[in-house]
Amino acid sequence: VSLTQIDWGVLEPGMSKNYTAYMKNTGNVPLTLNMTIEGWNPAEAAQYITLVWDAEGKTLNVSEVIQVTFTLTVSANISGITSFSFQIVIVGSG
Helix, strand or coil, X not given: CCCCCCCCCCCCCCCEEEEEEEEECCCCCCEEEEEEEEEEECHHHHHCXXXXXXXXXXXXXXXXXXXXXXXXXXXXXXXXXCCCEEEEEEEEEC
């Protein structure tokens, strides 16, 4: 099943939340994984909210399935942002 949305729930300043997902290489060559973030809404949310994951630079072999964890952190200094959205772009190069 493709992951198309993550509901982070309610987040308070200074809080972090984890989200676990699974990735599978359905191609025919090993892939090196890289994540970027695009389309912050509102744009200033990018100054206060960070997303990291534990698979950056990892090699995903053919047919391999791995568990990945995304960690979203909200700065303790955030103010004025009551909702946000962004796109997670994961690229596998090989």
